[in-house]
Amino acid sequence: MSSTTTSPTAAPTTFAVIGSGWRSEFFLRLARAAPDRLQATGVVTRTAERGEEVTAAWGVPTHRTIADLVAARRPDFVIASVPWGQMPITVRELVDAGVAVLAETPPAPDLEGLRALWNDVGAGGRVQVAEQYLLMPGHAARLAVARAGTIGEVTSVQLSSTHMYHAVSLVRGLLGVDMEEVVVNAREFRAPLVDPLSFGGWDTSAVPEPRTTTLATLDFGDGRSGLYDFTDNQWWNPLRARRIVVRGSTGEIVDDAVTRMVDPTSAVTSHLSYRRRGVDMNLEGVDLDTVSFDGRVVYRNAWAGTRMSEDDVAVAQILADTGAWARGEGPEPYPLAQGCQDHAIALAMGESARTGADVRVAEEVWA
Secondary structure: OOOOOOOOOOOOEEEEEEOOOHHHHHHHHHHHHOOOOEEEEEEEOOOHHHHHHHHHHHOOOEEOOHHHHHHHOOOOEEEEOOOHHHHHHHHHHHHHOOOOEEEOOOOOOOHHHHHHHHHHHHHHOOEEEOOOHHHOHHHHHHHHHHHOOOOOOEEEEEEEOOOHHHHHHHHHHHHOOOOOOEEEEEEEEEEEEOOOEEOOEEOOOOOOEEEEEEEEEEEEEOOEEEEEEEEOOOOOOOOOOOEEEEEEOOEEEEOOEEEEEEEOOEEEEEEOEEEEOOOOOOOOOOOEEEEEEOOEEEEEOOOOOOOOOHHHHHHHHHHHHHHHHHOOOOOOOOEHHHHHHHHHHHHHHHHHHHHOOOEEEOOOOOO
């Protein structure tokens, strides 16, 4: 589950997109922000009318079919950015067309769909998944600190931030687990909460209404565990903070604080330090520059100068890494098997919450 940080190259990574919804526009926006490194070569839309809208907004040619898209200009890879139910169908069509694929999350809506998709395209090794959370600057810095052995053997990850497969990816990545069996126990709780901000903007008339919080434990065996805590719309709601705890055999990381033993009688706490450009009289622009720990840079923003948000930085990086992989210049950024495992565990959390019983995720066909 490793990732790379590619440096700018002479030729930009080229990609095309299947679908023209709001998620597709994320990728087009990143290409506009970093045109020397990312280039969108085309978009497949259902209708010519929608195609004209996309071209007018983003300056990218559009097509009605995958065949026309590939015939016009073959990119490094093609992004499948379609609804859940359509995703496995589109992925199969792209693989049949002979192109490298980056599938949006999740790669199929349910467990049977994941298995069927893997049986059809898994062996070919031509599909990656756009799971970017481990590439976000803060998480990437925590992962670097943990992998350096700073807190010893990582044994537990507690996360209250994002949902389902994204959260599972973070837990698995920070724990360093692969395809091990996991026992899931989840429960849901309804309680009133003001929800003043959403994708649609601020709601000035918002009042407390019932919202669901899902709590789940993930038991990976050998003392390794995950704790999942997510409230409806937690991504947007400013009244619900994000929290992460990574515990190890000789210390722990709590958000940006790292506590560990430095000698037999001394536990010390240091902090991840974020250098941001454009603060006060800094005239370098408005970007995150680096994240350091104890005087050592553990994360460097490869997209400084673009003014991207931290989430955008992570998505841009997985696009660049996917391009390098597709050209045979780098490793797989996030293989289909990993995306399938993330969603299988996420589905188990939902099943356990519905039934009130433990759910075991055993070894699957992609393991």
